[in-house]
Amino acid sequence: MKREKTFIAKMLREIARKSVKVSSDSRCMYIMHQPKMPSDVGRIQ
Secondary structure (H helix, E strand, C coil): HHHHHHHHHHHHHHHHHHHHHHHHHECCCCEEEEECHHHHHHHHH
């Protein structure tokens, strides 16, 4: 049971890390500029 929980926790961590990276590297297509990212994004890694 503990092994399953750690596997799920690792998968969720990787999904969260990748989604933050994608959102920080993308830009808004409607406004056509790179929005300023919060300083807390750097602490996630």
